[in-house]
Amino acid sequence: MSKKQIKTTVNGTEHEILVDSTWTLLETLRDHLQLTGTKEGCSNGNCGACVVLVDGKTSCSCLVLAPEIDGLEVTTVEGLADHGHLSPVQDAFVENSGLQCGFCTPGFMIAATALLTENSNPSEGEIRLKLAGNLCRCTGYDKIVRSVQDAAERLSKT
Numbered sequence: 001m002s003k004k005q006i007k008t009t010v011n012g013t014e015h016e017i018l019v020d021s022t023w024t025l026l027e028t029l030r031d032h033l034q035l036t037g038t039k040e041g042c043s044n045g046n047c048g049a050c051v052v053l054v055d056g057k058t059s060c061s062c063l064v065l066a067p068e069i070d071g072l073e074v075t076t077v078e079g080l081a082d083h084g085h086l087s088p089v090q091d092a093f094v095e096n097s098g099l100q101c102g103f104c105t106p107g108f109m110i111a112a113t114a115l116l117t118e119n120s121n122p123s124e125g126e127i128r129l130k131l132a133g134n135l136c137r138c139t140g141y142d143k144i145v146r147s148v149q150d151a152a153e154r155l156s157k158t
Contacts, residue, residue, distance in 0.1 A: 011079030048134030098147030
């Protein structure tokens with residue numbers, strides 16, 4: 001196993017980390033930076049529980065090797081909040097019951113944030129299409145879609 005020193009910014013904080021070449025970004029976030037909001041679901045990129053933003057684009061952190069984030073910026077669900085205040089997406093999920101057990105919620109919130117950055121007024125179909133890579137076993141997705149619609153409305157007023 002080879003080690004590599006990397007520099008990365010996670011949720012606005014710069015880190016220098018000695019990583020093993022086999023570590024995933026997910027493992028690095030959870031086990032080495034203690035950012036446990038990002039969840040491990042399937043470990044093969046099919047469930048969306050581990051989705052984070054890497055340089056502003058959604059990425060399954062279980063599929064990204066830690067050395068690949070050298071010089072890049074990572075945002076996890078913890079990084080969506082601003083100085084202790086939930087983001088409009090996070091607030092909307094809470095107020096619209098867009099979460100059940102909460103396991104898939106971080107990935108949905110990251111995917112919704114990315115969608116609303118690209119498209120401030122998505123249709124229901126566009127929301128469902130963008131969130132199709134995120135799986136939830138507890139709900140029928142309607143509350144999640146309503147949460148994203150509410151977040152879009154909140155963001156349009158800011």
